[in-house]
Amino acid sequence: MMKKISYGLMYILAAVWTAPxxxxxxxxxxxxxxxxxxxxxxxxxxxxxxxxxxxxPFTTYYINxxxxxxxIFAVQFLTASMAAFAFARIDFWGKNIVFLLFLAQIMxxxxxxxxxxxxxxxxxxxxxxxxxxxxxxxxxxFGVFLLRQMFKTLPFExxxxxxxxxCNLWQVLWKIYVPLARPAYISFGLVSVSxxxxxxxxxxxxxxxxxxxxxxxxxxxxxQSFETGAQWSEVTAATIIVILPLLLxxxxxxxQFMNSFIHSGIK
Amino acid sequence: xGTAARRKALRMNAFAWLLxxxxxxxxxxxxxxxxFGSLKLSLYQADLGTPEPYFAGLDNYAAxxxxxxxxxxxxxxxxxxxxxxxxxxxxxxxMAIFANKVMRAKGLVRTAFFYPTVIPMIAIGNIWxxxxxxDYGMVARVLEWFGxxxxxxxxxxxxxxxxxxxxxxxxxxxxxxxxxxxxxxxISEELYESAKVDGVPAWRVFxxxxxxxxxxxxxxxSIIALTNSFKLVDHLWIMTKGGPENASNLLLYYIxxxxxxxWDRGMASALTTVMIALLLLLAAxxxxxxxxxxxxx
Numbered sequence: 001m002m003k004k005i006s007y008g009l010m011y012i013l014a015a016v017w018t019a020p021x022x023x024x025x026x027x028x029x030x031x032x033x034x035x036x037x038x039x040x041x042x043x044x045x046x047x048x049x050x051x052x053x054x055x056x057p058f059t060t061y062y063i064n065x066x067x068x069x070x071x072i073f074a075v076q077f078l079t080a081s082m083a084a085f086a087f088a089r090i091d092f093w094g095k096n097i098v099f100l101l102f103l104a105q106i107m108x109x110x111x112x113x114x115x116x117x118x119x120x121x122x123x124x125x126x127x128x129x130x131x132x133x134x135x136x137x138x139x140x141x142f143g144v145f146l147l148r149q150m151f152k153t154l155p156f157e158x159x160x161x162x163x164x165x166x167c168n169l170w171q172v173l174w175k176i177y178v179p180l181a182r183p184a185y186i187s188f189g190l191v192s193v194s195x196x197x198x199x200x201x202x203x204x205x206x207x208x209x210x211x212x213x214x215x216x217x218x219x220x221x222x223x224q225s226f227e228t229g230a231q232w233s234e235v236t237a238a239t240i241i242v243i244l245p246l247l248l249x250x251x252x253x254x255x256q257f258m259n260s261f262i263h264s265g266i267k
Numbered sequence: 268x269g270t271a272a273r274r275k276a277l278r279m280n281a282f283a284w285l286l287x288x289x290x291x292x293x294x295x296x297x298x299x300x301x302x303f304g305s306l307k308l309s310l311y312q313a314d315l316g317t318p319e320p321y322f323a324g325l326d327n328y329a330a331x332x333x334x335x336x337x338x339x340x341x342x343x344x345x346x347x348x349x350x351x352x353x354x355x356x357x358x359x360x361x362m363a364i365f366a367n368k369v370m371r372a373k374g375l376v377r378t379a380f381f382y383p384t385v386i387p388m389i390a391i392g393n394i395w396x397x398x399x400x401x402d403y404g405m406v407a408r409v410l411e412w413f414g415x416x417x418x419x420x421x422x423x424x425x426x427x428x429x430x431x432x433x434x435x436x437x438x439x440x441x442x443x444x445x446x447x448x449x450x451x452x453x454i455s456e457e458l459y460e461s462a463k464v465d466g467v468p469a470w471r472v473f474x475x476x477x478x479x480x481x482x483x484x485x486x487x488x489s490i491i492a493l494t495n496s497f498k499l500v501d502h503l504w505i506m507t508k509g510g511p512e513n514a515s516n517l518l519l520y521y522i523x524x525x526x527x528x529x530w531d532r533g534m535a536s537a538l539t540t541v542m543i544a545l546l547l548l549l550a551a552x553x554x555x556x557x558x559x560x561x562x563x564x
Contacts, residue, residue, distance in 0.1 A: 002469075010365040014379040017437065020394050021382065023405055027397070079293070082286040092283035098291070105298045107550040111498050112519055112542050115526040115535045116301030116308075139293035169282060198387030200501040201519075205527060216389045220505055223393050232397055239390045246385045254378060258445045261384060 028236040048237035052222075055234070057210050058241060061218035064130060068203075068214055069196045072134045073189055080143030080188070085173045087144065088151035089159070105141040110202070118205055128208040137196065143188045146263050150184035151177055187260035190253075194246055215242045302543055309537035315530050327537035337538070339513050340521045343428065347517060348496040350432035351439070355492055356485060358440040363447030364477070377448075380441035388438070392502035395434045396421070421507055424514040431506075431515055435499060443488045450484035451477070490553050497546065518542055 031045045052058065086092065087099065110117060117136050118127075126132035158180075159172045167175065178185070200216040207213045213221075219242045223235045250257045309327055313320035331337050362380050369376055383391065398405040399420040407417040420430040454477065462472045500520040503509050509516030509524065516524075522542065526535035 007365070007369065010361070010369070011376070013362075014376050017383070017441070018379045019405070020398060020437070023398070024394050079289040083290040086283040086286040090279055090283040090286075092280045095283075098287060101291070101294055101299065104302075105294055108298060108302060108543055108546055109498065110297060112522075112546065113297070113301045113305075113539065114519075115522060115532075115539050116305045117297055118526070119304065119308075120296060120301060135293070136297040139290040139297075141294075144290065194385050198385075198389075200387060200389045200504070201523065204504070205523075216387050216501075219393070220389050223505060235393055236397070239393045243386050243390050247382065250382060250385045251378065254374060254381075257385070258377070258381060258448075261442060262445050262449050 024236045024239060027232055028240050030233065032233040048233040049241070052234050052238045052241065056218060056222045056238070058215070058218065058238070060210055061213055061215045064212060065197060065214040065216075068130055068133050069193050071130070072137050072196050073192045075134070075138045076140045076143050076188075076192060077185070079138060080140050080147055081173065081178055083139075083144045084147035084151055085169075085177060087148045089169075102141040102144055105139070106145075110136045114202060114205055117202075121206060127206060128212055129206075130212050132206045133203045133212070133214070136202070140188075140192065142264065143192070146188050147181060147184050150181040154180055184263075186256060187263045190257055190260040191264045197246055218242075305536040305539040305543065307536075308533060309540045311533050311536075313531075313533040313536075320533065323533070327533045330534065331537055331541070336513055336516070336521065340509075340516045340518050343514070343516055344497065344518050346428055347432065347435075348493055350428070351435050351496055352489055352492040354432075355436050355439050355443055356488055358436060359443035359488070360447050360481070360485075362440060362444040363451055364473075366444065367448060367451045377444075380444055382441065383438045384442040386438075388499060388501035389505055391434065391438055392505035395430075395502070396506050399430055421515075422511055424511055427507060427511065427515040431502070434502065435496075438499075439492065439495065443492065446484050446488050447481065450481045454480050490549070493549060494546070497542070518545075 028048055029044055029046070031043050032048065034041065034043060083102075087095070113136075121127055121132050121135075124132075124135075126135065154177060158176055159169075162172045162176055198216060199214075200220065203214050204217050204220070207217060210218075219238055222238050226235065308320075310322060310324060311320040312323040312326060366373065366377050366380065401407055401417065401419045401422075404417075406420065410417040418426060420426050458476050459472065462476060467475075497517075497519060500517050500523070503515060503517065503520045507515045509520050518538070519542065522535055522538045525531050525538055
């Protein structure tokens with residue numbers, strides 16, 4: 001009996017959790033004149049979306065976000081694979097100190113260094129560029145630790161065999177370790193992509209022009225251009241435009257997403 | 268050591284440092300240098316009124332100690348942490364226990380709890396701005412069914428923080444749930460079976476088996492939740508701008524305002540330094556205090 005009641009309550013909690021999303025979708029697809037009415041009718045329209053798409057340069061924002069997210073992960077893929085391999089397989093002088101430096105990035109994330117990093121960017125003349133949005137994230141301690149863990153589980157005989165075949169260490173990394181560590185790369189990629197797709201404060205500070213703004217900044221500026229509450233239909237439609245790709249990706253690859261985010265807690 | 272061996276060691280060292288070189292450049296430029304840069308600039312008077320910054324010792328810190336807004340945002344941050352950390356842990360633990368056992372619609376339940384994790388904070392701000400809108404928002408509508416008139420959540424100083432905390436709980440609980448789900452799967456089924464054979468009531472099973480064995484996960488999640496309470500500020504930009512009267516303002520958002528609205532570079536650096544110190548304190552707490560109780564794979 002108790003069990004049934006508590007299960008019932010948890011199903012209700014799950015329903016409550018989905019309510020904000022359902023309500024957002026509901027509002028976005030309803031004609032504007034009904035946005036503020038509480039009546040439940042089944043009018044359906046796409047007008048809000050076409051309106052949003054023509055009112056603000058969301059195509060540019062989309063391209064920018066995709067370029068930024070892909071650019072960051074492409075560079076992280078290289079830097080993190082290399083560093084992780086050094087940590088996992090080579091004994092070198094100063095290993096502990098370098099390790100501490102990587103730890104420092106996890107303890108003091110770039111998110112809170114917005115002001116000093118802005119100064120660095122200004123000195124490099126990278127303000128208001130896509131590269132400027134990306135560059136503080138090119139080294140990823142999270143990625144390095146994740147890949148290092150994975151590399152360490154690979155049997156050492158593998159590289160010995162490869163060495164006998166005439167591979168040098170550089171080739172061992174790219175031909176053996178990277179392909180075998182695929183699950184770790186998927187986790188790394190999902191966490192990195194969702195993080196940077198959603199990042200807001202840093203691109204807001206760095207960018208100044210439409211050509212470089214990502215979706216999150218575009219959405220915020222679009223929403224702020226209205227009086228509060230006056231344009232719910234448009235703002236909910238714009239919100240859906242921004243969150244849809246990740247949300248769909250998550251729905252399809254639910255298990256991979258959840259497993260990946262477990263690693264994102266690594267300290 | 269023979270020359271050949273030494274040469275080999277040298278070669279391996281060079282190779283390792285070459286592998287690390289790209290990462291190190293970016294770490295030096297965007298982690299190490301900014302930390303020391305903030306420390307240095309925090310000792311300078313550098314605002315719009317001083318075209319040529321000059322060394323001012325600890326003046327910025329003295330001004331900070333006198334600054335009511337600084338103490339306000341710091342207390343807000345403490346309340347924000349108090350409001351989000353223990354509650355999100357309780358809710359996410361409940362979610363995990365349920366999502367672990369439930370038979371019907373297992374995937375759907377997990378999706379329902381977890382999906383806010385992949386939505387950007389700025390979009391969440393938009394959505395919840397509408398939820399909290401007086402008269403027309405979702406909360407106001409629900410209260411209306413019960414014949415109640417809801418307050419102006421975001422416009423009232425005493426309510427705005429609670430409203431933010433509820434929103435962040437919604438955002439984070441599902442994320443923390445996956446850690447507890449992983450933790451639950453590590454507890455051996457035999458323990459539960461023998462408890463069942465002995466007829467131990469469910470709540471005692473929870474307090475004697477589940478809760479103690481999940482302790483490492485709980486501590487681990489609390490650290491993430493605590494760090495997040497310093498990092499999550501995007502929603503403020505869209506919802507309240509820290510208002511009314513700084514009632515919802517947080518330290519990181521205050522740094523943002525000081526740097527990019529007031530252009531007080533010295534003070535922004537001093538505030539950043541305080542933030543760094545707080546985060547290092549958290550890290551120290553984790554390494555020296557909790558770490559022995561947290562097991563890693």
